[in-house]
Amino acid sequence: MSEKRSSEAWGGLQFNVSQLLKSPTGTRRDYDIEVDLFPLDGNMVIVAPVRGHVGFLRAGNGILVTGRLETAVELECTRCLSEFRLPVCLEIEEEFRPTVDIASGAVVSHDGDQDVANLIDEHHILDLTEVVRQDVWLGLPTSPVCRPDCQGLCPHCGQNRDQGSCTCETETIDLRWAPLIASVSDRGD
Secondary structure, three states: OEEEEEHHHHOOOEEEOHHHHHOOOOOEEEEEEEEOOOOOOOOOEEOOOEEEEEEEEEEOOEEEEEEEEEEEEEEEOOOOOOEEEEEEEEEEEEEEEEOEOOOOOOEOOOOOOOOHHHEEOOOOEEEOHHHHHHHHHHOOOOOOOOOOOOOOEOOOOOOEOOOOOOOOOOOOOOHHHHHHHHHHHHHOO
């Protein structure tokens, strides 16, 4: 059995899964996601809505969430320090487990390896916010560049070489190497 719903009815990335937890294994719910505001830390800013589709599958002791989401973030290029927009695509496959038994209301214990981001709270709310936030961070390059052929900044004057050339000499010699260079040139090598 499958139902398709919009995430707007449940507040973006939070879903009440009490009915799904009462359903038999194999029951599926599908949701279209569109969230404009999204919390991130650091100097990264999401500049496009988080959009996509997720499916919830009642499986064993919890709910398996799979889906694909897309957004864009604003980053600073590590070569030229210009801000640029980077599209991010997320593939989600996470299992969420309840903290409270849906039938008895008893607290469910979990082993120490269970990530708290993957727990369904005592009100049967499954919150994808932290999982999506972590996946956005993990999907980013370690050294983001605005484009593959970015020439970066001149190390001497700071001119952005993508915006124009500078008048700095390209062949500068580190003065610490001067005695070695002089001895090599004196030998005629």
